[in-house]
Amino acid sequence: MPPRDPSADDRLPPGQTRTEQFPVLQFGTIPQIDLATWRLRIWGEVRQPAALSWEEVCQLPVTERTLDLHCVTRWSKYDTHWRGFTLQTLLDSGWVTPLPTARFVIQHAPGYTTNLPLNQVVAENFLFATHYEGKPITPEHGFPLRGLPGAIPGRDDLKDVYLWKGAKWLNGLEFSAEDLPGYWERSGYNNEADVWKDQRFAD
Numbered sequence: 001m002p003p004r005d006p007s008a009d010d011r012l013p014p015g016q017t018r019t020e021q022f023p024v025l026q027f028g029t030i031p032q033i034d035l036a037t038w039r040l041r042i043w044g045e046v047r048q049p050a051a052l053s054w055e056e057v058c059q060l061p062v063t064e065r066t067l068d069l070h071c072v073t074r075w076s077k078y079d080t081h082w083r084g085f086t087l088q089t090l091l092d093s094g095w096v097t098p099l100p101t102a103r104f105v106i107q108h109a110p111g112y113t114t115n116l117p118l119n120q121v122v123a124e125n126f127l128f129a130t131h132y133e134g135k136p137i138t139p140e141h142g143f144p145l146r147g148l149p150g151a152i153p154g155r156d157d158l159k160d161v162y163l164w165k166g167a168k169w170l171n172g173l174e175f176s177a178e179d180l181p182g183y184w185e186r187s188g189y190n191n192e193a194d195v196w197k198d199q200r201f202a203d
């Protein structure tokens with residue numbers, strides 16, 4: 001593939017339309033979350049399972065990212081600003097030490113999971129987001145924490161996937177030796193979900 005010009009509208013993947021809105025998409029209802037009892041649980045192919053409280057999450061070093069979002073329902077939103085933390089930060093701070101067998105990360109939320117290769121979750125275009133445009137993420141967009149796969153224009157070295165590959169209301173990270181297809185991946189959507197390859201549906 002030829003390199004993409006970050007300034008041109010080849011920021012727009014095939015089959016997508018740009019929007020200024022921020023549509024809300026999920027199945028089911030918005031969970032009620034009590035930060036006092038909320039935990040981010042980490043388990044599976046890791047040296048030791050962990051559970052971070054909200055306070056502990058807030059003490060992690062902060063990362064900011066500007067990302068283009070691409071939804072499989074064909075809307076794209078450019079230059080969204082997010083704050084949160086990265087998987088690299090969880091690794092560096094000792095909260096997670098994956099075993100050599102860990103190859104996939106399964107994000108868990110109430111009634112929802114989605115799966116990605118570990119190398120894509122640790123990449124620069126994936127954030128665990130707590131804030132959107134300077135404010136805590138609203139309940140409908142995933143309060144208090146969401147997995148967020150976005151695109152960084154010009155970074156052709158990174159793999160960009162559709163937005164469903166990030167769980168809103170994220171409360172668990174399962175490190176797995178095997179790929180474990182999640183809610184949409186088991187419902188006919190493409191497991192790889194590469195936005196540049198137009199990989200929307202399973203073959």
Ligand SMILES: Nc1nc2c(c(=O)[nH]1)N[C@H]1C(S)=C(S)[C@@H](COP(=O)(O)O)O[C@H]1N2
Pocket residue numbers: 022023024025026027071072109110112140141142163164165166167168169
């Ligand atoms: N927990 C949970 N996360 C989810 C979903 C869901 O149904 N439940 N839907 C996914 C889908 S299909 C999309 S497109 C995005 C939508 O995020 P938004 O509502 O903030 O636009 O969330 C993703 N994460």
Ligand SMILES: [Mo]
Pocket residue numbers: 025071072073163164
């Ligand atoms: Mo979606």
